[in-house]
Amino acid sequence: MMKNLIPDNPPFKLINILYKKEFILFMVFLSIIIINSNISPYFLDLYNLIDSTFLFSEKAIIALSMTFVIIARQIDLSVASIIAVSSCVLGYTTSVGFDTYLVISFTLLSGILCGAFNGLIITRFAIPSIIVTIGTMSLFRGLAYSFLEDQYYNKFPKFVVSLGSDYLFGYIPYAFLTFIIMSLIFAFILHRTIIGKRIYSIGNNPDSAQYTGIDVDRYTFILFTLNGLFSAVAAIFLSGRLSSVRPNIAFGWELEIITMVVLGGVYIYGGSGSILGVVISIFILGMLSFGLGLLNVPGVGIIIFTGLLLILSIGFPSFVKYFRSKNE
Amino acid sequence: MLFISIMIIIYRRNKMKKILLVLSSFLLISFNTYADDMRIALVVKGLGIGFFEAAAEGGEEAAKEIGGIEVIYTGPATTTAEAQIEVINSLIAQKVDAIAISANDRDALVPIGKKAMQRGITVISWDSGIGEDGRVMNLDPSNTALIGSSNIKWMKNSMGDEGEFAILSATSQATNQNAWIEEMKKEFAKPEYSKMKWVDTVYGDDLFDKSYQEALGLFKKHPNLKGIIAPTSVGIVAAAKAVEDQGLVGKVFVTGLGLPSEMKAHVKSGAAIQFGIWNPIDLGYSAVYLSHQIASGAFKGQEGECIPTGRMGEICIGAGNSAAMADPFIFDASNIDKFAEIF
Numbered sequence: 001m002m003k004n005l006i007p008d009n010p011p012f013k014l015i016n017i018l019y020k021k022e023f024i025l026f027m028v029f030l031s032i033i034i035i036n037s038n039i040s041p042y043f044l045d046l047y048n049l050i051d052s053t054f055l056f057s058e059k060a061i062i063a064l065s066m067t068f069v070i071i072a073r074q075i076d077l078s079v080a081s082i083i084a085v086s087s088c089v090l091g092y093t094t095s096v097g098f099d100t101y102l103v104i105s106f107t108l109l110s111g112i113l114c115g116a117f118n119g120l121i122i123t124r125f126a127i128p129s130i131i132v133t134i135g136t137m138s139l140f141r142g143l144a145y146s147f148l149e150d151q152y153y154n155k156f157p158k159f160v161v162s163l164g165s166d167y168l169f170g171y172i173p174y175a176f177l178t179f180i181i182m183s184l185i186f187a188f189i190l191h192r193t194i195i196g197k198r199i200y201s202i203g204n205n206p207d208s209a210q211y212t213g214i215d216v217d218r219y220t221f222i223l224f225t226l227n228g229l230f231s232a233v234a235a236i237f238l239s240g241r242l243s244s245v246r247p248n249i250a251f252g253w254e255l256e257i258i259t260m261v262v263l264g265g266v267y268i269y270g271g272s273g274s275i276l277g278v279v280i281s282i283f284i285l286g287m288l289s290f291g292l293g294l295l296n297v298p299g300v301g302i303i304i305f306t307g308l309l310l311i312l313s314i315g316f317p318s319f320v321k322y323f324r325s326k327n328e
Numbered sequence: 329m330l331f332i333s334i335m336i337i338i339y340r341r342n343k344m345k346k347i348l349l350v351l352s353s354f355l356l357i358s359f360n361t362y363a364d365d366m367r368i369a370l371v372v373k374g375l376g377i378g379f380f381e382a383a384a385e386g387g388e389e390a391a392k393e394i395g396g397i398e399v400i401y402t403g404p405a406t407t408t409a410e411a412q413i414e415v416i417n418s419l420i421a422q423k424v425d426a427i428a429i430s431a432n433d434r435d436a437l438v439p440i441g442k443k444a445m446q447r448g449i450t451v452i453s454w455d456s457g458i459g460e461d462g463r464v465m466n467l468d469p470s471n472t473a474l475i476g477s478s479n480i481k482w483m484k485n486s487m488g489d490e491g492e493f494a495i496l497s498a499t500s501q502a503t504n505q506n507a508w509i510e511e512m513k514k515e516f517a518k519p520e521y522s523k524m525k526w527v528d529t530v531y532g533d534d535l536f537d538k539s540y541q542e543a544l545g546l547f548k549k550h551p552n553l554k555g556i557i558a559p560t561s562v563g564i565v566a567a568a569k570a571v572e573d574q575g576l577v578g579k580v581f582v583t584g585l586g587l588p589s590e591m592k593a594h595v596k597s598g599a600a601i602q603f604g605i606w607n608p609i610d611l612g613y614s615a616v617y618l619s620h621q622i623a624s625g626a627f628k629g630q631e632g633e634c635i636p637t638g639r640m641g642e643i644c645i646g647a648g649n650s651a652a653m654a655d656p657f658i659f660d661a662s663n664i665d666k667f668a669e670i671f
Contacts, residue, residue, distance in 0.1 A: 040422075048421035055414050152501045154435040165439055242409060244436035246501055248533070251408060293418030298375050299405025 021265035025280040036291035056286040057175035058234040063260040064186045065230040073203040073270025077133040079231045080253035081140035082114040086235035087245040091153025100157040115228015119221035144247040153245040164240020175237040187275035203270030365398040367424040372403035379561045382671040383612030390616040409436035426619035430455035434503040438462030450623040454615040456504045465629035466650040469606040476511020486581040486601040491554035494528040498560040539566035558584035568594035588667035602660040
């Protein structure tokens with residue numbers, strides 16, 4: 001029998017670092033950087049690297065709140081559809097001439113409402129989140145389609161456009177900056193506060209968490225609402241960057257976001273994972289697709305690479321276990 | 329371009345059963361770039377679409393003819409603006425000399441087009457245009473007005489001058505399809521079509537499955553439907569397939585814009601009587617040729633210029649820095665075999 005170690009306060013040994021998922025991920029990240037910079041002379045270019053962050057920052061922002069959701073043994077497949085709804089709200093409120101701060105408030109509110117709707121159905125009726133959010137994935141997307149029909153929005157407040165496409169001090173894109181700041185805040189909440197501890201214990205065993213006095217439903221509701229809010233934040237950045245909103249905006253992003261989280265070592269059945277791992281995995285995926293893009297590998301190739309990487313790095317501990325047990 | 333990365337795992341069975349993970353041997357051989365060649369990227373709406381594969385062939389032909397050009401044929405896996413922006417971003421990073429784009433979204437590609445031009449890259453759009461601020465010039469495959477009116481004429485020739493027909497388009501915001509539909513409306517207003525009834529316009533998003541479903545939806549919603557105009561190479565095949573699968577050959581006729589090779593079987597089956605398209609080989613050829621002419625500094629790509637474009641003769645740029653290549657070409661049972669071999 002293998003002994004399960006409780007990850008709190010393990011005795012420090014250098015060799016233990018090697019076992020850590022984050023270490024393996026970091027090694028994968030380093031290899032990608034090394035390989036990429038050897039293959040393409042354009043990879044290690046400050047401007048190029050900065051520009052490449054545009055392509056994953058919006059997804060990364062949602063991946064942070066998705067990490068909480070997955071650690072709490074839930075899943076949310078409706079995030080991309082919430083982006084579509086919030087983007088429509090953004091476009092609509094702009095088109096009727098609201099002030100910028102009202103436009104942004106309504107957009108955020110729409111995300112919160114969508115997320116709260118998910119949370120309410122899941123907690124009130126005790127339906128598994130995967131089923132509820134598969135439903136709302138179509139529901140929200142359908143709302144966007146029926147609202148926009150064949151139309152699209154291409155006018156947005158200057159502030160939103162600038163958020164989506166400009167740089168702080170000419171170097172740091174706002175979306176990327178937001179992602180970095182949010183990841184620090186999320187890491188603090190998850191790893192240094194009682195809230196984080198409770199989320200872990202909910203994910204490990206919701207029933208026993210309930211018995212220890214944690215209001216599991218309340219946490220679940222808040223986490224889904226938070227996920228909706230962050231989808232709306234991503235929607236603002238994305239619409240600003242594209243300057244165009246169509247109902248199929250961000251199509252298929254939910255799986256890319258979940259891939260980011262799961263590749264980051266967050267256990268899909270909840271209870272374990274870290275923000276650091278997710279952040280590294282976001283960079284891995286970002287640099288991988290940017291590097292492959294530089295080699296003009298077609299999009300299909302990038303999807304294949306991502307899938308392989310996911311299986312390899314998630315399966316790595318299991319592979320090791322398998323081979324070790326064979327040797328014994 | 330060869331790299332091998334080997335992860336060696338050493339198992340130590342004694343003592344603590346430690347695992348030593350050794351990340352080793354990066355055998356890296358540097359990648360040669362052709363710094364001397366002019367690199368022109370031909371960016372399409374999505375890879376694996378016959379029309380664009382043919383355009384790529386034309387692009388290669390132009391590159392060979394001019395010499396000293398490397399054509400990078402690329403595009404996203406999904407036909408969305410986000411995915412296309414990602415592709416263009418990596419082309420900017422590679423500092424290519426010119427990018428010729430068939431756009432998935434007229435507005436969404438303007439910022440990235442502007443950025444490319446700021447970095448000194450020549451950006452033109454072809455087939456499906458980008459907004460004026462995001463490119464130097466735009467090359468339309470044909471005259472928009474003529475394509476629109478031709479589609480209505482082909483429909484009349486196929487189904488007769490009486491009955492219901494519908495449009496099955498690409499995405500609802502596709503620049504070119506929408507412009508053609510506008511022109512179709514103008515042509516349709518003429519008295520000779522007074523007995524024909526335009527009952528619906530649906531969008532298949534240039535995806536085969538979705539287009540097929542939309543076609544089935546049309547049959548259900550309009551039981552008296554006699555014709556479908558699909559001004560997209562994906563939609564027309566899907567519609568023709570749907571007509572055949574539902575046993576509606578001879579009752580519903582499909583026309584629009586399609587590739588002879590993909591439509592050959594459907595012309596033979598009778599699902600389509602006649603349809604048209606411009607030659608995508610010529611289009612890819614002209615896009616690369618024009619990109620070279622502008623990127624090399626010989627021309628500016630401004631209104632009023634007439635740019636020599638190899639075997640296509642001169643292409644003259646009109647209002648809005650936009651130019652038209654040639655008239656659409658009609659295919660039917662008499663010539664489909666011959667052209668199906670070509671593209």
